Amino acid sequence: MSGLSRSRWPWLVLVALVAGAVAVASLGDPGPRTTAERARAVSEAIKCPTCQGQSVADSSAPAARAIRTEIARRIEAGQTDEEIRDYIAGIYGEENLLTPPRDGVAGLVWFLPVAGLVGAVGGLVMVFRRWRVPDDVAVSDEDRVLVEQAQRQASPPS
Numbered sequence: 001m002s003g004l005s006r007s008r009w010p011w012l013v014l015v016a017l018v019a020g021a022v023a024v025a026s027l028g029d030p031g032p033r034t035t036a037e038r039a040r041a042v043s044e045a046i047k048c049p050t051c052q053g054q055s056v057a058d059s060s061a062p063a064a065r066a067i068r069t070e071i072a073r074r075i076e077a078g079q080t081d082e083e084i085r086d087y088i089a090g091i092y093g094e095e096n097l098l099t100p101p102r103d104g105v106a107g108l109v110w111f112l113p114v115a116g117l118v119g120a121v122g123g124l125v126m127v128f129r130r131w132r133v134p135d136d137v138a139v140s141d142e143d144r145v146l147v148e149q150a151q152r153q154a155s156p157p158s
């Protein structure tokens with residue numbers, strides 16, 4: 001390696017990965033463009049109160065249809081997605097939201113996996129650095145004799 005020593009490149013890769021993850025997380029999804037796409041996105045993030053494991057967008061239950069109608073009405077009224085989610089959560093409870101909020105204690109759901117991944121990669125880098133054979137290790141004559149004896153014992157007799 002010409003400009004960088006061998007011990008620095010894993011750290012540079014780790015920094016690049018973390019910077020990339022932060023950039024992607026901060027840019028986020030620009031969101032749906034049309035009103036129908038936006039209504040679909042909001043209704044996919046809310047669990048149907050009468051169905052088991054289905055979102056409001058995927059359910060054909062009367063309660064889900066009523067919630068979809070309410071979402072569309074609130075979008076037309078100019079409310080943000082967060083305001084609509086908060087309204088639905090106020091009526092049906094936070095447990096009916098399929099995606100946790102990104103702030104407060106619930107924000108840990110978004111942060112902890114990234115922190116765990118960074119910690120795991122850092123731990124692997126440390127372990128791999130310890131496994132390297134130092135360059136200044138000298139092989140003694142006793143070591144050579146032991147290796148030759150082991151090779152003779154391991155090879156089948158001719």
